[in-house]
Amino acid sequence: MDGRVIVAGGGIAGLAAARALHQRDIPALVVDRLASQPDAGLAINLPGNAVRALGALGLADGIAALGTPTRRREYRNAKGKLLFAMDEDAFWGEEARPRCVRRADLLALLARDLPAGTVRWNSAVTAVRATAERAEVSLAGGTIEQGALVVGADGVRSVVRDAVLGEGAAPRAALLSAASWRFMAPNPGVEYWTAWSGAEGTFLLIPVDNDEVYGYASATRGGPVAPDPAWLSTTFGRFPDPVLRVLATVLDGERANLYHSPIEEVRIPSWSRGRAVLIGDAAHATAPVWAQGAALAVEDALALAELLATRDDWSEVGAEYERIRRPRVTHVQEMTDRLSRTAGLPIWIRDRILPFVGPRTYRETYGPLLTPG
Secondary structure, X not given: OOOOEEEEOOOHHHHHHHHHHHHOOOOEEEEOOOOOOOOOOOEEEEOHHHHHHHHHOOOHHHHHOOOEEOOEEEEEEOOOOEEEEEEHHHHHXXXXXXXXXXXXXXXXXXXXXXXXXXEEOOOOEEEEEEOOOOEEEEEOOOOEEEEOEEEEOOOOOOHHHHHHHOHHHOOEEOOOOOEEEEEEEEOOOOOOEEEEEOOOEEEEEEEOOXXXXXXXXXXXXXXXXXXXXXXXXXXXXXXXXXXXXHHHHHHHOOOOOEEEEEOEEOOOOOOEEOOEEEOOHHHHOOOOOOXXXXXXXXXXXXXXXXXXXXXXXXXXXXXXXXXXXXXXXXXXXXXXXXXXXXXXOOHHHHHHHHHHHHHHHHHHHHHHHHOOO
């Protein structure tokens, strides 16, 4: 079927969709409420299946030039004792080596070489109408755009999801933690993806390069994560030196790269209706336990674009896309819940069992994701 796809959201999911559609000569218009592409001062961890999916978008060389590989993971307790480690190079292989990259760099890479006019900023979606025959999107200012399909790639607070499926599909707080702190900081000498976990919180540092790390801190028992930065020093003030040095930097500086935000999940029974389809966090936002947000979003984009390129009738593509993608997403959600429950165990139990169950859980989670999605 000839027709244009209207994509709501100019983040990772939306730009991946536009790129996947462009690869298949399907015209797309991306609309976003922001005035321009955000500066996005934070970084993002890309596991192997995310790297492989970005390669399928023609970005393998571009990704290899960004950030730094995360060749090894280390899980430590609050005193710094190593509980277990995983060799990510050996697990994923060279072509799908995980990386931590700056989010702004990834967004720029996804937008690179898209046809002029593909992305229209300052264009908030105010209404969506999707039937078996046509899709229509109303934008702030009164503009109406029509197409053969509308894709909701507009994140956890998706306007497309609310318009198509109703407000009953609202996000919920994550089992692991209600909120998190994220930040960038000078690298205190951390070489690997390293997480320190105590009774009340987990503190993660990932090298972006030799000079800077991306940091993430959350609760471990579903407890509150106060919006006051003092929560960080209260929760992690007795952790080992790399954590303390980073805390001293982010709490004593101007805090320009210190962000507090809720951790919300989307678990809904349907991702499509008529000619409207949800991808990425709009469909299935999941706590970042396994860093699958970007990975699943890019995989969604690739799967949907392939269906659109190979089907004459787009009225049933949403349901077919969902049948293809739902099992993989469900697997990630189930493994996220499993690790969240483990993290909530009494600390003396958790530290004793993690050396045994940790490596197995890693393999059981990522093993099915070794196969392209």
